[in-house]
Amino acid sequence: MAFRSILPGLVLRMRRLFAVPNDNPELTLAQFKAFSRQVPLLYFTLCTNMIALCWAHRDIAPLWLTLYLPGAFVLVCALRTVGWLSKRKVEVDAATAYRRLKSTNWLAGPIAIFCSGWSLCFLPYGEAYHRSHVAFFMAITVIGCIFCLMHLRSAALIVTLIVNAVIAVTFMTTGVETLMAMGFDVALVSGALIVILLAQYRDFRRLHESRQVLQDQQQALRQQNDAVKRLSDENLRLANLDSLTLIPNRRSFFEHLDRVHGRAAEQNSRFAVGVLDLDGFKPVNDLHGHAAGDRLLCDIAERMTALTGADIFVARLGGDEFGIVVERDTTQARLEGLGADVCAAIGLPVQIGAGSVQVTGSVGFAVYPTDGEDAQQIYEKADYALYSAKKARRGGTMIFNPAQAVEMSRQKAIEEAFITADLDEELSLLYQPIIEVKTGRCIGFEALARWSSPKTGMVPPAHFVPIAEHTGRIGLITRKLLKKALDLAATWPSGTFLSFNLSANDLTSHEGVLRLIAIIEASAVPPSAINLEITETSMLQDFEQARAAVEMLRRVGVGVALDDFGTGYSSLSQLHNLPLTKLKIDRSFVVDIETSTSSRKIVRSVLSLSADMGLDVIVEGVETEAQLNLLKRMGATVVQGFFYSPPIAADQTHAWLSSGRPRARRRG
Template sequence: MDKKGKLGEFWSAAAGWTDLLKVPNDNPALTAAQFEAFSKQVPLLYFILATNMISLSWTHHGSAPDYLVVYLPAVLTTLFTLRSLIWLRGRNLQRTPQQAYRQLRATNILSFPIAVFCTGWSISLLPYGDAYQQAHVAFFMAITVIGCIFCLMHLRSAALIVTVTVNLPFFVVMCLSGEPTFIATGVNVILVTMAMIMILVSHYRDFRQLHESRNVLMLQQQALQEQNKAMQALSDENLRLANLDSLTLLANRRSFFQMLDTAFGRASAAGDKLAVGVIDLDGFKPVNDLYGHSAGDKVLVEIGNRLSTIEDQRLSVYRLGGDEFGLLLQGEVSEADATALGEKVCELIAERINIGSGMVQVTGSVGFALYPDVGETGQEIYELADYALYTAKRHHRAGTVIFNAVQANELNRQKVVEEALVAADLEKELSLVFQPITCVNRRICIGLEALARWQSPRIGQVSPAEFIPVAEHNGRITLITRLLLERALDVARLWPDEVYLSFNLSPHDLSSPENTLKIVSIVLKSGFDPRRINFEITETAVMHDFEQASASIQMLRELGAGISLDDFGTGYSSLNHVHKLPLTKIKIDGSFVRNIHTRRTSFNIVKSVLALCAEMELEAIVEGVETEEELRILENLGVRAVQGYYFGKPMVAAETVKLLAAQSAQALAS
């Protein structure tokens, strides 16, 4: 190896040794941990220096000059005390790795002059005093360097600096003294400090490895925590989505019933109140049918946003599905509070909505039930609120209905009717009556509407207004329709050919091709001329499923039967639907006829519908005519056919035959 290679190795080795005397800064986290451990031992280091110095000064007092045993120790002790206080005050302060490195480096630099001063001071006391005092100097240097090495174990570079700075002069002085005891002491201290340095290096290496292992463990723990956090976040998100309506971003039906059970349990335990509301949109289906489902979605989103703006900490809003929303009002809730909330909800819903391609408007009906006034479970309170909503819809009034005693009686009666209807022998208990439809100009009966009657042996005479909705609910309505249609056709065969049969169909009869085909089969089997049949359908039947209802109506029209839209003006269908359906007649509801001579609004509505019928070439039949005044006004408006008590109440089959026979005889006589 040439001289340059050997020189390079020398400088590399020298650089390696000098690195031992520097504070490492390659690992900021290790530096911070090193500082934290070291800061707890620095005050002890200064305590050892101060107490040893005071002890040595005290034993040499009177033997050595005052500047060596009084003034200089006083200055150094004061300095050590101040440094201790500084470290004690700053031990709880959080420092960055850079700040920790700077303070460790400053301590490392300061260790050399302190070691030089303490070593020089102790050596300067050797010439003074007797052998005991000189032995005390040797003890001072040995115990001080050992104590400093222990206190500086977390700052390896400073410990090495102190060791070299103190031990080399100490060993030289001990050997030059010529005293065997001092020479042995010097050798002993050198050997002990070398062993301690080895322990120090090993401790520092273990400290570094322990810190690295701790960091790895902390990183693994942090990664595990992050993983758990991510899993928890995913679980929370899944739970949130499971309880969230994806369209309106309101809490969904599942969340509603969970919260309802919780709120009911809280209210029943604490004696609090609870209001449950159910909202249904009126006129929403036409928006879907006219503008498409995307427009319907925009309406639902906007309604959800509007309901969310209601400021009431007691209120929570939910989307239950379709165009139905739920409300929970907790705390001190009165009937007035529920009514006010319902009115607010209806006002917000009724505001026009921009769907992009135009403006649309829907309205809302709200049903409320209040606990503890009614209900024994959360589910029962909801069902009662839903019944209150049904009451609002049944009476065709947008607004708020609160479940009350009247509805409770209706509901109880409905349950009684349902039980009786399920057990009924329909063939024996059902019957028909017929109400005349009269030509105004000729004052003759041109048709008769078949009306269902039920005489129950258990509960007596039951109104169609009671048992028809129940039959629709429990699924017996299609059976009732077929049974009564067969009987009506049997009766109608006894009538003159110019008199037609008007027969009501349920929404269920139009809900599927199969049900409609059974109606067609009954007509064909009867042998009755289909052109003499006028099937009456309600707006509700049409709006339930417009496409299917339209297909069923077309099937009946192809049979030859006429189609009347019953109770026109009381439902929520649009004129566009009327234009699309193959109708032959429109029946104007009797609610517009009562007091038409005094109610200008009713007069204008009837006049407008008559104009619509004329435009569409449809026959108009006005229901509910009961007085001469009503008939006269309708006659002046151009009404050609009416139905009502003024011309005839519902009658049994035999009476219809007599009526029509008398009418035929009168026609022949004239």
């Protein structure tokens, strides 16, 4: 009985809520004038959002969905906009104003149903990004309509209820967490905006009736502050998310790391930091496009997130690098197990279009307080462990250890010495003979950079070249040493060539390559007697730029060799697209060629491939007579290595060239 007595009142209140009020003619006129200024914006919002959705689906959805239906709707909207604009300055009475507001109120429902149903028709087409665009269309449209209809409360409520009902039913039942979250979020935000709209409408009515003006202004100000705070909180949340993978970003990672370090310092507890980097990610971008690379990163982020728990935090640090923070159990067994799980998850294939791609991941860990006193030190040592893992065991896990601590300390000392080094005095070149197998004759030399520091002693190129690249001095070093090597090569007999190594950074700019060409052209050495060696790493950094640089060098007449072929990630298609003249087989395939079937197969394949492509081959690292004899049978014609000679000083090159057939150093 009580419910029956309440029901008529509820029905009456609902009817008033969804109807245009007509109890105050002056208020109706004011409402109409304010609303008439918003109508063009309303139709503009609908049309632009609709056009954007059609454009995104133009190649995957049918024309009736992307052209005919929206075209007709946009035409109707344009006509109504023109009508409202043409009558905006025409004075109308309260009855006319009420009639036009009422007609708009009746149109709100059908328009909302049409737009919602039309946009949902796009869901079967496209991928996740397209479905997200549909969700974005519905969300941004309903929010825009709420604001544009703020002076016609009933229409705003009708649109909001219809669209949010469609969003809730559709997205909440998809089973896709992202869409469910978006649906829930849109519903909440729309509800908040409706609250604001109702308050705005109430304030509008009170202001028009000149009642409690000061109180209404204060209330509006409080509501605006609340909206700004909500917007600020949302912006802060988005600022801590990676825009591509939607997992925590670099900023969030280091903030979390600082908090974990603070707790650990207070509670005398431990934590570990892991730094993970993908192996072979760059070729995915080069061969399949950046969209495929983005898809790969998103899938890997999802897999890593699935491995997280209450004590594991994962973030994307940038590029193809991810960070991990592990609390509580940081034993070696736990970290190695976690690293193995992460690497195994990363190694699974990722479906890209009709095919799939596959990469591996290397990860390094460091533990607090064993490996450092503050969060930054732990991160740096985890990054160094990652560097060691990529050198020693790509696709594996490395935990920072005392040996790495010694090496890291030594490397810092080298960096400090290099920054203050007198490069003109301390840098020098050694030359390793390159031998023609059939005759045993020296036909050229490879120039090898050496750095003798008064502070640290002799430093190999593998240690100081990365420092030179990092500090930006590598270009200067390359030019100095190339000029010195060419001055020596000019004194060699005709037919002797110089082989000179370039850094990856030497090929990264058009201007840098032109400087090298200027040095070559200014020398007395024929370009055909110069062989510049580039590595696979330099190609992978920017293949198109590397190809352009090689083409520039080849036009001058310089030979270009691909060094350490087979140790990186270059593909045969990339190799075919480079105007190379030589390949160099890395010593890692030669050192066990007598016992390793796979090494023999690789060397034989490269020799055969080079012959088919018309490329010369130089085999590095020949140290024993048995290796040399085996390479002869395989068809190798040019070699270098300690079997013949280690790198020698400049003044010894003439003795080698004048001695005819030098005696090999019999090793092994």
